[in-house]
Amino acid sequence: MPDNKRNYKICSDEELIAFFQKEDIDAFNEIVDRYKDKLVNFIFRYTGSKEESEDIAQETFIKLYLNKKLYRDIAKFSTWFYTIALNITRTYKKKESKISTISISDYDPEHDKDFDIRSTVRNPEEEAGSVVESDYIQKAINSLEENFRAIIVLRDIEELEYEEISEILDIPLGTVKSRINRAREKLKDLLKDIYREN
Amino acid sequence: MNEEEKYKEIRDKLKKLPKIKASENFNINLKQKINLAESKITGKELHKELTKKREDNLINKILGSTTRPWLIPAMSMIVIIFVILIFVYKTRDVQDIPIITQEKSEQQITSAPTTTSETEKPKEKQEQIAKVEEKEDKKTETKMPAVKTSGTLRSTDEVRQAPTLPPAETDNIKVQTKTKDAKGTMREEGEKVGTDELGKMPETKEEKKSEKSTIKKDTSKVKMKLILTEEEIKSIRDSVEKK
Structure with missing residues (x-):
């Protein structure tokens, strides 16, 4: 039973999942509040679709809700949770690729006009310029190979540790480092090409 | 560290990317989906339980395990014996066939020139x-x-x-x-x-x-x-x- 005096804001992720494993729904709600934006952002940057990112994020939370007892206090909760999210996203994209043969690189920036972008104190011109630039970057990320895209998003956008990325992608630490550098190099080249085109 | 500095420009660009927020309806939609998933699971569980109960009832009707529990081993023994008998009968048939043919062939060979009357x-x-x-x-x-x-x-x-x-x-x-x-x-x-x-x-x-x-x-x-x-x-x- 949930403890009314419990302050969930102070609790760590591992503590929250432990409470949730004891049927504490408030702990689950706290996890949702903490991770929903992170997860939607991660999935959006990985897939390039706002609708898909919300659906996949919700599916990830449902998985967590139904399989809460599968978590063991061996790894960090965030690592385990990102792994679930990435697996669901990959299967989602596989299913999607079977249904339609349209490439992900056909990303239309106008389609995502109603993004709820975090408010920053910028003048309209600057903001317009940054939106255009972010679209270009997103386009470049989408044109990356799947392995490079995942590693770039996890490291340079979500700012996860190398060890965490190693666990999520299930690859050695050295491979993570080398692959990140190669991904950055590729992204740099892609961005150059995009800037030239525009 | 050199590698990090080398790609500092691109890293900064990626960090500056606008953070996408979840929609306001995210929690409500999530709760609805969770309820739906739970109801599906409970539905499946209920269906499983119902089918189990039906199977149990059928077995009970056939064997009457609640009233006559001694019938279960007896019936099972009868079934086993029946299966063994069928197996033995079939194996005999299979073994007899070549012997009969051999005997027939031998008779054909020997009986041609001389018969008992002869x-x-x-x-x-x-x-x-x-x-x-x-x-x-x-x-x-x-x-x-x-x-x-x-x-x-x-x-x-x-x-x-x-x-x-x-x-x-x-x-x-x-x-x-x-x-x-x-x-x-x-x-x-x-x-x-x-x-x-x-x-x-x-x-x-x-x-x-x-x-x-x-x-x-x-x-x-x-x-x-x-x-x-x-x-x-x-x-x-x-x-x-x-x-």
Whole structure:
């Protein structure tokens, strides 16, 4: 039973999942509040679709809700949770690729006009310029190979540790480092090409 | 660290990317989806429970385990025995088939030349011949050595079947034929047979005639019962004529 005096804001992720494993729904709600934006952002940057990112994020939370007892206090909760999210996203994209043969690189920036972008104190011109630039970057990320895209998003956008990325992608630490550098190099080249085109 | 500095520009660009927020309806939608998923799971569980109950009811109806629990092992034993019987019956059938065919083939091979009726007939013939010979022997009273065909000779069928006669029998026949024709020279050859077997020589004409008749009969028997070579038959005839 949930403890009314419990302050969930102070609790760590591992503590929250432990409470949730004891049927504490408030702990689950706290996890949702903490991770929903992170997860939607991660999935959006990985897939390039706002609708898909919300659906996949919700599916990830449902998985967590139904399989809460599968978590063991061996790894960090965030690592385990990102792994679930990435697996669901990959299967989602596989299913999607079977249904339609349209490439992900056909990303239309106008389609995502109603993004709820975090408010920053910028003048309209600057903001317009940054939106255009972010679209270009997103386009470049989408044109990356799947392995490079995942590693770039996890490291340079979500700012996860190398060890965490190693666990999520299930690859050695050295491979993570080398692959990140190669991904950055590729992204740099892609961005150059995009800037030239525009 | 050098690698990090090398890509600092691109890293900064990626960090500056606007953070996408979840929509305001995210939590509500999530709760709805969770409820739906739970209801599906509970539905599945309920369905499983219902099917289990139905199966249990069926089993109970069949076996009546609640009222007569002793029926379960008894029924199972009957089923097991029935299965074993079927298995044994089938395996027997499978084993019997080749044996039957083998037996049939063997019968086909053996029964072609001789049948039981055919084998019985020579015995009767032999017996009849033996009786006739005994009568003839009594008549002649062994003035000449009797041709002992009854013991040694076989029926024509038997002889035909047998590819070659055993050496002892053939010798005996030859000896017997020699005793018939060469009375003077017999003594030389008679050493093989023995003088006792030769018996007394005929003296009177009547006795000679009767002897000739018996010899003729004997030769005819030999012709009938044995497949002798033409040379042997000629030699027998010559000896009879000489006599």
